[in-house]
Amino acid sequence: MRKSLRFLPLAAGLVVVAVLPRVLYPPVALDIVCWALFAVAVDLLLGYTGLLSFGHAAFWGTSAYTAGLVAEHTGAPFPLAVLAGAAAAAVLAVPVGYLSVRRTGIYFAMVTLAFAQLMYVVANQWRGLTGGENGLQDVPRTLFGTHPFGTDLSDPYYFYYWMLPLALLGFLAAWRIVHSPFGRVLVAIRDNPARARALGYPVHRYKLVAFVLSAALAGLAGGLFAMSHQFVTLDTLHWTTSGQAVVMVVLGGIGTLWGAPVAAAILVRLQDILSLAHFEEVGLLTGGVFVVVVLLFRRGIWGTVAALLRRWRIG
Amino acid sequence: MAAAMMSVRGLSRDFRGFRAVDRVDLDIARDSVHALVGPNGAGKTTLFNLLTGFLTPTAGRVELDGRDITGLPPERIAGLGVARSFQITSLFPQLSAVEQVELALQGHSGRGMAFWRSRRTMRRYREPAMRVLEQVGLEDVAAVPGQELAYGRKRALELALALALHPRVLLLDEPTAGMGLEDIDRTVELIERVRRDRTVVMVEHNMSVVGRLADRVTVLTAGRVLVEGGYDEVRADPRVIDAYLGTGHAAR
Numbered sequence: 001m002r003k004s005l006r007f008l009p010l011a012a013g014l015v016v017v018a019v020l021p022r023v024l025y026p027p028v029a030l031d032i033v034c035w036a037l038f039a040v041a042v043d044l045l046l047g048y049t050g051l052l053s054f055g056h057a058a059f060w061g062t063s064a065y066t067a068g069l070v071a072e073h074t075g076a077p078f079p080l081a082v083l084a085g086a087a088a089a090a091v092l093a094v095p096v097g098y099l100s101v102r103r104t105g106i107y108f109a110m111v112t113l114a115f116a117q118l119m120y121v122v123a124n125q126w127r128g129l130t131g132g133e134n135g136l137q138d139v140p141r142t143l144f145g146t147h148p149f150g151t152d153l154s155d156p157y158y159f160y161y162w163m164l165p166l167a168l169l170g171f172l173a174a175w176r177i178v179h180s181p182f183g184r185v186l187v188a189i190r191d192n193p194a195r196a197r198a199l200g201y202p203v204h205r206y207k208l209v210a211f212v213l214s215a216a217l218a219g220l221a222g223g224l225f226a227m228s229h230q231f232v233t234l235d236t237l238h239w240t241t242s243g244q245a246v247v248m249v250v251l252g253g254i255g256t257l258w259g260a261p262v263a264a265a266i267l268v269r270l271q272d273i274l275s276l277a278h279f280e281e282v283g284l285l286t287g288g289v290f291v292v293v294v295l296l297f298r299r300g301i302w303g304t305v306a307a308l309l310r311r312w313r314i315g
Numbered sequence: 316m317a318a319a320m321m322s323v324r325g326l327s328r329d330f331r332g333f334r335a336v337d338r339v340d341l342d343i344a345r346d347s348v349h350a351l352v353g354p355n356g357a358g359k360t361t362l363f364n365l366l367t368g369f370l371t372p373t374a375g376r377v378e379l380d381g382r383d384i385t386g387l388p389p390e391r392i393a394g395l396g397v398a399r400s401f402q403i404t405s406l407f408p409q410l411s412a413v414e415q416v417e418l419a420l421q422g423h424s425g426r427g428m429a430f431w432r433s434r435r436t437m438r439r440y441r442e443p444a445m446r447v448l449e450q451v452g453l454e455d456v457a458a459v460p461g462q463e464l465a466y467g468r469k470r471a472l473e474l475a476l477a478l479a480l481h482p483r484v485l486l487l488d489e490p491t492a493g494m495g496l497e498d499i500d501r502t503v504e505l506i507e508r509v510r511r512d513r514t515v516v517m518v519e520h521n522m523s524v525v526g527r528l529a530d531r532v533t534v535l536t537a538g539r540v541l542v543e544g545g546y547d548e549v550r551a552d553p554r555v556i557d558a559y560l561g562t563g564h565a566a567r
Contacts, residue, residue: 176433179433179434180430180431180433181421181426181427181428181429181430181432181434181437182429182430183430183434184418184437185418188418191407191408192406192408194401194405195401195406195407197369197393198367198369198393198398198405198477199393199418199419199422200390200394200422200423201390201422201427202388202390206428213430
């Protein structure tokens with residue numbers, strides 16, 4: 001019974017991502033998948049390593065710009081451009097992580113925020129490369145030309161199914177990391193760092209590896225986001241982008257892996273509905289939802305539902 | 316002393332002007348049980364943290380088997396065969412007893428970095444982990460999460476995690492703290508068993524436990540070594556009676 005139930009979320013999740021662009025406006029479906037992967041990357045650090053990064057926009061945005069520039073200047077097929085972006089994010093994460101993982105709590109959040117702000121300023125000043133406030137426009141999207149197997153890659157609906165395998169690879173990687181010996185050590189470090197050190201685990205090195213892996217996944221998401229929109233703006237490096245990913249994790253349930261994508265889907269869809277209704281204060285509403293969830297459902301959407309299911313199964 | 320497993324020279328540690336450990340010299344003989352006793356605030360736990368790298372000394376030097384280990388981080392010192400337990404029970408609340416021992420056994424293999432492998436590969440440690448649990452009498456609660464264990468069992472698991480490292484030196488910070496008589500007896504027997512081919516350093520308040528186990532006793536007060544010697548010798552020393560044991564204890 002329990003074993004079969006374990007695969008229920010997986011099966012449901014696969015069905016949802018398979019039909020998403022059929023039930024929603026395809027660009028919204030693309031945004032949901034990208035943000036979901038980004039939020040999962042943040043959950044890997046916040047939920048499983050106990051580190052609250054408030055600067056993950058640095059990795060999402062750096063990858064978005066890298067992927068955009070690679071596609072624009074080399075004409076590389078989009079998966080290669082996205083992977084180049086993820087690699088750039090991972091490389092950037094090495095020095096940033098090295099300098100920040102020795103801090104914990106609010107200090108870690110502040111150091112990561114500072115680095116993200118630095119990247120924002122650099123992108124804004126380096127107009128020749130990034131286009132400054134105009135961003136990168138008309139990023140080409142190709143894979144064996146523009147019409148692989150007779151599908152129109154410029155159509156978001158078809159592009160969704162071409163980018164989905166890469167995104168799923170990212171989710172699979174996150175799942176594997178959490179359920180690996182490494183993932184177990186991370187949880188041990190999160191719960192009792194002194195004891196983990198006494199057992200011989202170099203805590204800072206583990207945190208650094210977790211940081212780089214998380215940045216690579218955030219980069220994967222950011223690269224896919226750039227390819228989905230075919231333009232890259234400074235917003236991708238803005239601190240509110242980091243904040244949005246953190247909100248998704250808290251809303252979905254910290255350390256649940258499944259919660260973040262659910263919250264990402266809800267928030268992206270909500271913002272879509274609000275913008276269609278010409279409601280300008282989107283932040284006000286998501287902020288309100290955030291406050292309610294933090295006050296009433298501390299375990300987030302996923303944690304609360306899981307607890308209810310458990311009670312229902314026992315009772 | 317050539318046979319010293321651990322030796323400490325002129326070791327000091329300040330906390331914002333307060334000297335918690337003050338120019339301590341100490342030699343821990345190979346394969347001995349060495350007890351550190353003294354009133355609260357004497358610097359015993361600080362000394363433990365200095366020996367295991369959790370604190371860096373303000374001055375002085377720590378040697379392990381002739382090798383200078385001063386200033387090495389805790390995980391390196393653990394890797395050199397020095398395992399410690401903690402005074403306040405320090406476990407992983409969500410992991411089961413056997414999973415915690417598996418984690419301890421994996422510590423030095425470097426396999427903990429394998430983020431691409433399934434957690435099931437840790438099963439290779441299941442059997443040796445069960446043997447460690449049997450050693451401390453926890454085999455029947457192997458699957459119980461750390462946070463759900465009774466106090467005495469938590470203390471036993473604390474010891475098991477240290478033993479799982481197969482240490483040359485075992486540092487036990489108040490292994491019988493808060494235990495009932497029965498658990499104390501079991502712990503003393505266990506330490507008797509595991510001390511073979513091993514050096515044990517323990518902080519202990521219970522003098523009868525010290526008397527049963529210790530080959531050598533160092534008495535600390537106010538961060539300094541007051542007296543060092545055999546148990547009977549130390550117990551009879553008027554300075555010790557005055558500073559720590561009190562006259563009532565000597566009469567008993």
